[in-house]
Amino acid sequence: MTALTPSTAQAATKVAPEVIVRPGDARYAALAGRGYNGRFVATPDEIWLVHGAAQVEKAVNQALARNQRITVRGGGHSFEGLVDDPQFRLLVDLSEMKEVRYDPAMRAFSVQAGARLSDVYRALYEGWGVTVPGGVCPEVGVGGHVSGGGYGPLSRRHGLVVDHLQAIEIVVADRGGRARTVVATRDPGDPNRDLWWAHTGGGGGGFGIVTRFWFRTPGASGAPSSLLPKPPARMRKTVVSWPWAELTEAGFTRLVLNHGAWHAANSFPGSPYAVMHSSLQLHSYFAGTCELEIRWDATSPGMERMHDSYIRAVNAGVGLEPTVTVKEGTWLEIALEPTPSYGEYSRQKSMGGHLRKPLTVEQVGAMYRSLSDQSHYGAGLVYLAAYGCKINTVSSSATAIPQRDSVLKLWYSNNWADPAQDEIEVEWIRTLRKSVHGATGGFPVPNARQDGGYINYPDVDMRDPAQNTSGVPWYSIIWKDNYPRLQRVKNTYDPHDVFRHALSLPPTRG
Ligand SMILES: Cc1cc2nc3c(=O)[nH]c(=O)nc-3n(C[C@H](O)[C@H](O)[C@H](O)COP(=O)(O)OP(=O)(O)OC[C@H]3O[C@@H](n4cnc5c(N)ncnc54)[C@H](O)[C@@H]3O)c2cc1C
The missing domain is CATH 3.30.465.10 (Uridine Diphospho-n-acetylenolpyruvylglucosamine Reductase; domain 3)
Structure with missing residues (x-):
């Protein structure tokens, strides 16, 4: 001891x-x-x-x-x-x-x-x-x-x-x-x-x-x-930007499929691309653009060539020449840059998950329909963040977060200002989520292609049987086989459920 x-x-x-x-x-x-x-x-x-x-x-x-x-x-x-x-x-x-x-x-x-x-x-x-x-x-x-x-x-x-x-x-x-x-x-x-x-x-x-x-x-x-x-001595931060107004459905689909295929091929443990991170940010039509934000160790060998080949691979066949903005700074300068604020768009609903394999054409089509929907005014977003490499060298049970063979982290989000719009905007993101994950009860339930939710991207809808029709309980969607051990910890250390909220495990008796 x-x-x-x-x-x-x-x-x-x-x-x-x-x-x-x-x-x-x-x-x-x-x-x-x-x-x-x-x-x-x-x-x-x-x-x-x-x-x-x-x-x-x-x-x-x-x-x-x-x-x-x-x-x-x-x-x-x-x-x-x-x-x-x-x-x-x-x-x-x-x-x-x-x-x-x-x-x-x-x-x-x-x-x-x-x-x-x-x-x-x-x-x-x-x-x-x-x-x-x-x-x-x-x-x-x-x-x-x-x-x-x-x-x-x-x-x-x-x-x-x-x-x-x-x-x-x-x-x-x-x-x-x-x-x-x-x-x-x-x-x-x-x-x-x-x-x-x-x-x-x-x-x-x-x-x-x-x-x-x-x-x-x-x-x-x-x-x-x-x-x-x-951390690296210097970082490069690149923003690649495609204007929504010129992005056709075919171009949008190509973009998301290219991105998914690249990450499926380059996120294995030991990949030379472990030195990069990126997030594909598919905004609602009103935002004006879809963007790929890339952060790269600017001191890594072959950086220029690998960086450019990544952008070419993601843009191949999209039919548009994106705007590319590059800046460099110390790691700390880039790390401390504030996240762009949504300002008065402070009302929010989101949900997250993990992808083992790229999204399918049907799933990308569902995203396109939601993001190009002009009947609502929320700042909708599908965020696909680079995952894998070193993350996937750890076993699923070594930490309570079990997702250790995904290549992308997924985050759906919507922001808006007016409380009177709550119902419409919450419904918008629910429709997006359900249409992308319709085959698995409306959530990224673990299977060969996707790998469940993420407690830091919480969505209380997972507890609602009207929303989660997968038949898989919310806690198994998030923690998979690690749930029983978490349950034992709860029973031992918080037997009276003093610390609880809408997505915590209640203690079990007996
Ligand atoms: C703009 C933004 C960007 C984000 N980017 C990322 C990202 O890049 N990567 C990522 O993984 N996640 C990201 N997240 C998600 C983030 O990790 C979670 O929202 C996280 O739970 C926030 O922690 P907090 O302490 O700030 O929040 P809080 O709202 O303070 O806490 C969140 C939960 O943790 C509990 N909690 C907080 N402190 C303690 C404590 N000391 N002991 C016990 N329980 C505690 C709270 O009770 C609550 O249930 C982002 C979130 C936002 C809003």
């Missing part, structure tokens, strides 16, 4: 007291409104701004004593109302917990759970020249992102962010109805190893409140600067 005590750092340093913000306080609206999706608003009686595990324990104990429903917000980038739900009366807000440092006792980098990816990328790179292969959006928080199994522009080269997760510090509510802090590590002898494992893709908010993550690449040794991947 590994002898570790919770948060030695916290005991050693003086920690500011928790701040409790209630309705009527000038700070309340901004804190309650930190969620990404304007369709959902939090209305808690208390928002606890905490600074360490002991204060989280205090909040959990109060919630247990007063029978208050409790939730936690990290970076606030959930697409669903998992946090912003009226059932929650006590909201633990981690936004002041964003310290990143090297922890010699753990021989790993300690990241407090309220950090955003931008905090992590900057601190790890400026301090030690290293990074973790996390998401493309620097505003996303590690709290939800890591727990859900996050991926990003360096994942084809270095795997998922959880492939580098060494340990977590987490506050759970035990069988006796008291909060306690547990450190759970990936070490084989750790009795809490399954709790660590649940946070390698099992999703946030359903087991406890993580207060700290530790990162170290398995097998790495030596100085801190050798314990995590080194």
